Amino acid sequence: MRKLYCFDFDGTLTYRDTMFMFLRHYNACRFYIRFVLHIPLFILLKLRLMDAETVKKSFISSVLKGERRSRIEEESDRFFNENFPAVMRQNALDFLKSRDSAQTESWLVTASLDIWVRPFAQKFNMKLLATEAEFRDDVFTGRFITPNCNGNEKLNRIRAEIKGRKFDKIIAFGDTAGDKPMLNWADESYFRFFH
Template identity: 60%
Template sequence: MKKLYLFDFDGTLTTEDTLFLYLKFYNSSKYRIQFLRYIPLFILLKMKLLKAEKVKESFIASILEGESKERIERKSKAFFEEYYPKLFRTNALEFIEKIDKEKTVAFIVTASLDIWVRPFAEHFGMKLLATEAEFKDGKFSGKFKTKNCNGEEKVKRIKQATEGLKYDKSIAFGDTAGDHAMLKWANEGLFQFFH
């Protein structure tokens, strides 16, 4: 029996959100300045008065826009080396280690950017569906190449990535409202399974 595993990343496999952690790791002084500038927007976001995707894109751009793809990839690899395995839930790592790679296809499906999640997905031998960073002439444009991979967008991306794939059962793991559509779509949706 072939299984399709779909793992949310932040909060499901990890103990905390990686967006702020990565940006702080990438450039801590720039991060502190930009974080203070964005506090009013974060408050409006919590009050649901702004769209998360636009604030997220703008905040990431305030730190990474214009950075070379090579530097971002180098920093992302260093981020992986710094935070693996300490960032991860122990039981999630144990579960992943027991996955029979011959009988499963596994994806990390995340709203986080592909640039910093890719080293983790590669380490786990998983495919990655993430919000994708746009690069122009080898530099980060400050924009997203795709829609924010959250909510219904997760399901849309899963359907595209698994078209023609043969599996008997899909099992999804998530921990927030942004994962509900994916959990509902899967044959088995496990909410906060590793918590």
Template identity: 60%
Template sequence: MKKLYCFDFDGTLTHKDTMFLYLKFYNSSKFNQQFIKHIPLFILLKLNLLDAEKIKKSFISAILKGESKLKIEAKSQEFFDKFYPDIFRENALEFIKNIDYSKTDCYIVTASLDIWVKPFAEKFGMKLLATRAEFKNDVFTGNFVGKNCNGLEKVNRIKEATADGRYDKTIAFGDTSGDQQILDWANEGQFKFFH
């Protein structure tokens, strides 16, 4: 029996959202300045008056744009070394430890950027489908490649990645409205399973 597991990352496997955590770790003084500047946008977002993807891009770009791929990758590895396994839910780590990878394909499917989730996916031996950071000449442009990996995009990306796979069962794990489509799409949708 061949299974497909699709795990959301932030809040599902971890206790907290990693975007703010990573950006603050990357450059705390720049983070603090930009956080204050972005407060009016965060308020408008809470009131559903602005698009989340635009604000996310603006905030990430304000801190990381112009940084080299080499530096970002090094910082992402440092971030992993500092926060693994502390930011993870114990139930999630226990579950992952017991996966039989010979019969199961596993993906982390996340709206977070690939740059900081990659070391965690590698640690778990999972494939990664994430919002993709755009680099030109090995420098981060501040843009994303393609769409923010959230909502319906999660389903599209997993379908694309597993097009040639035959699975007896697909199981998705999520914890927010951004995971609803992938939970509905899977044979089995597990909401807040590790909470």
């Protein structure tokens, strides 16, 4: 039986959101300064007066814009090495180890930026569907080349990737409202399964 597993990342497989963790890891001084400057935007987001994608883009850009791809990738690998497996839910690790890789495909479908999630996807031999960072001349522009991979966009990305391929069963895992379109679409879905 050919199965496709679609896993959300932050909060589903991990104990914590990795965006703040990675940005603090990358440059703690800049992170804290930018965090304080973004407090008004975080408040507007909480009050639903701003959308998450705008605030996320602004904050990530304020820390990483202008950085070279090679340095970001180097720090992403270091971040992975320093935080794996501690950041992962033990139940999730056990489940991932038990997959029958011959009969299954596993995709990591996340709103997090591809640059710091890629080492995790590689570790678990998963295809990565994430919000993608834009680089020009190997320098991060501060923009994304894809829409924020959350909500309906998660489902759009999965459908585009499937491209007519057939699976006997599609199984999805998530932990927030942003995962609901993916969970509702899958043949089998699990909400906060690893919590």
